[in-house]
Amino acid sequence: MTDFPRDALILGGNRIPFARSGGPYAGISNQDMLTAALDGLVARFGLQGEKLGEVAGGAVLKLASDLNLTRESALGTPLDPRTPTIDMSKACATSLETVVHVSNRIQLGQIDSGIACGVDSASDSPIEVTPRLRRILHRAFAAKTPMQRIKALSALRPADLAPVPPRNGEPRTGLSMGEHQAQTTAQWGITREAQDELALASHQKLAAAYDAGFFDDLVTGYRGLARDQNLRPDSTLEKLATLKPVFGVKSPQVAEPTMTAGNSTPLSDGASSVLLGSDEWAAERGLTPLARVVDTRSAAVDFVHGEEGLLMAPVYAVPELLDANGLTLQDLDFYEIHEAFASTVLTTLKAWESEEFCREKLGRGGALGTIDRDRLNVLGSSLAAGHPFAATGGRLVATLAKLLHQTALETGRVQRGLISVCAAAGQGTAVLLESVTD
C-alpha cells in the first residue's frame, strides 16, 4: 500500500510557440491550438492510446461554444477517449492552477497521471451581443404566437445591434490591467530604465535558451513558427528607450508614465501542457521525473478600494508558501516571477525588500529581503515569450521543472524553485517545485 499523500511528479511538457495576437495563429481556434499542444505532448512521451487520470485545461478568453474546450481538444488527440477532462479558469493563473489540481489528485491517489494545460487566443476572443439584444432575442424565441414574437422584436433599436467586444478592464474599477499596474508602478517608484533592463534581459535570456537547445523538448513548432514570435534577440536598451509610454498616460496618480509596449507583455496566442504522474506511473513507462510539486498558496488583494495594487497578490501568497515549508526567500535556487509587466516583477521584489511593507502589510517581523537576481527568470519569461493568459502557467512549470532537474544533475544538489503568477481581479498563485533526480 502506498502512503498518501505521495509525490506528484512533473515528467515534461510541451507547448506551441507563442504568437502575437493577429499573427500567424489569427483565425486558429483555442481548440486547434490546445489540440496541437496536446498532440505534441502525446508524440514526445508516446502516450498514444493511453488512458490518463485527467486532463485539466482552460482558457481565459473563451467562447460560449467552447463549453467543454479541454474535452473536445483531448478527443482530437490520440489519447484514449475515455480520459476524463475538466475545464478550469483563473485568469492568468489558469494553467498554474490546473497543474495544482492535477498534482493534488495524484498526491491523494485519486489519479496516477494527468495533463495540465491551458490555451488562449487574443486573436479569436469572444465578441458578444448587448445584454438588451440578448433579452429581446430570448423573449422572441420564447414567444408562442407570431404576434408576441413581433411585439418582442419591435423593441429592437439600432444601438442594440452593435457587438460588444471583449472587456479590456476590471469590471469593478473600469481600469485596464495596464492602468492599474501603472499606478502601482508609480507608487513604488519603479524607473523606466529598470523596467527596460528587465525586458531586455528577458529577450536575451530566452533567445540564449533557444540557441542552446533548451526548448528542443519543450516546444513543438506550429504553423511554421519555431520560436516565440515576440522574441527580439537583437533588441537594445536604446531601442526600448525610444518607445512611448502606453499605460498611465492619462492617470492623475502617475506623474511620469514609464510602461511601454516594450516592457509590457503583448496580447498573445498560444497553448501549453504539462505531463504529471506518480512515481510508479512514470517508472512503468520509462519516463524520467524532472521535479515534484511541493506546495502551493493562493492570495487575493483588495484592489477595488485602492488598498492594494491589482497585481500584488503573489507578494502575499509567496511568504505564506515559504513559511508553510520552513523556507526563507533566499533558500530558493530559482525564481520564476511572471512578467505580466516588467514593473510587476520589480514591484514584487521591492515589496519583499521593504521593511515597512513586510511589517505593515504582511505582518512580519521584517523584510523578506533581496534575491540573487541571477536566479530570476533565468531562461527569459513572458516579456519575451508573450503571454497567452491561460498558457503561461504551463510554460513556467515545464520550463522550471527541466531547469531544476538539469541543475540538480550538474550540481548534485536538490534544487528548489518558485513560480509566482499574478492574475486579474487581484488574485495570485504561487507554487513551489523541487528537483527530482534518480
Place this chain on the structure above:
Amino acid sequence: MTDAYTRFVRSAPGGLLAKQLGLPRPSRLLRRKDRPAPVLGPVVVLGDSAGADAIAHRLLEDGADVRRRPDELRSIGSVLLVLDEIATPADLGPVVLTLASAMRSLAPGARVVTISRPAGGGDASGAKDAALAAARGGVEGFLRSLAHEMRGGATANGILVADGVGLDAPGVVGALRFFLSARSAFVSGQFVTVSTSAGSATENPSLPLVGRTALVTGAARGIGAAIARTLAADGARLVLLDVPGAGTELSRLANELRAVPIQLDVTADGAGERLVSFLRERDLTLDVAVLNAGITRDKLLANMTADRWDPVLAVNITSQLTLTDALLEAGDVLGEHPRVVSLASTSGIAGNRGQTNYAASKAGVIAFVDALAARLAPLGGTANAVAPGFIETEMTAKIPPLTREIARRVNSLQQGGLPVDVAETIAFLASDEAGGIQGETLRVCGQNMVGK
C-alpha cells in the same frame, strides 16, 4: 491525387476527344494497395541460360504461373528476358523477337524485366571482349526504347548483375521482386546494378523491415511523410525528423505511426551531434537513414543570389554529409548493416532551367552516395539514391499551371508520380534484399524524357 486533365480523358467524351487529337491518355497505375499480388501472372521467362531456368524455378516455387513460351497466351502479366549469357549482339535477336510476338498480349500494368550483365562487367576487372561488351550494352538501348513503347501502365526495367554474382543473389531476387510488383508502378526504363552477392532474402515478405529502425529526414509532409508511412507499413520503427516550424505536423505523423519525432534543422551548427545525442538518450540505433530533407529556391542563374543558392546546397547536400559523418563517427548509433538512401532528383541528372542550385545539390547527392557506399561497404552497409521525376506534391503544385502540365506529361507513363512511388523505391533499397546494390541512383520518373 489524379489531375484534372487525367480525370477528363478518362471520361467517355474526354477519352474520345483525346484519341481523335492524339493527346496523351495516361493509364491508371496500380499501386501496392490496388494490386497486392507480388507478381502479375502468367509470367513468361525467356532465355535459355542456366540462370533463366533457375529464375523460372524460383518463381514457380513462389507460386507464380510460370511459362517458358508466350505462345497462345491471350494475356501476359509479366515477361522476364534473361540475357545473362549473351556473347555477341546477334544473341539478342532470338529472345527479343519472341517478346515481339507477345507485345500485343501484355496485360494492363504488365511488367517486362531484363536480366543481363553490365557492359563493363560491373567489377574491377572490366570486360575485355568487345563483342561481349557490345551485346551487353545493346540490352540497355533495347530496354530503354521498349519502355517508351509500353502501354496501359505497363513498365519495362532492367537488372544488371555484375560478373561473378549469381542470378540467385539476394539483390537480384529483390530487384526482380520489386520490378514485378506494383511497388515499382512509376519506375520504367531504368536499370539497377547488383554489384555484389551481399544482403539476405526477406524472411517476412509482408513486413520486410520488421525489427529495423529507420530515420526519415524532412518527414513532416509530402514525399517524406509518404516514406514514413511506407516504411512503417513495411514494419520499420521510425525516427521522424523535420524542422521545428513543422513540429506539430511531425508530431501528428509520429502519433499516427507510433514513431519518435525529433525537431531539428539539419543545417544548424552541430545538427549531427544533436541527432546523435538524441539517439543515445532514447537508446536508439539506426538501421536505415533516409535523407529526404530538401528545398527548392528556383531562379535563373542571372537572377541567382546567395540567399537562394546557399540554403539549397546546405539542406539538400551539405546536411547529408554532416549527418552521415556524425552517425558514422559516433560509432554506436548505427545498426549492423546500415542502409542510407538519399533523395536525388532527375534535375540532378538532366539539369533543369531555373534550377542551377537545386541540380548542383542533387547531382552532388548522386556522386555522394557512390562515395559513401564505398565507406559503408566494410560495415556491410549500402548507400543509394532515388531520383524522383515529376511527383504530385505540395511543392510541385506551386509550379505555374502550363509548366506543370508539360512536366507531368513528358514521361512514358504520361502522368506525375505519387509520393508513395518514391517511398516504395526507398523501402526496397532499405531492405535486407538490396544489400548487393551499392552507390546506385534509381530514377522514379515514369521514364522522364530528359536525361539518361
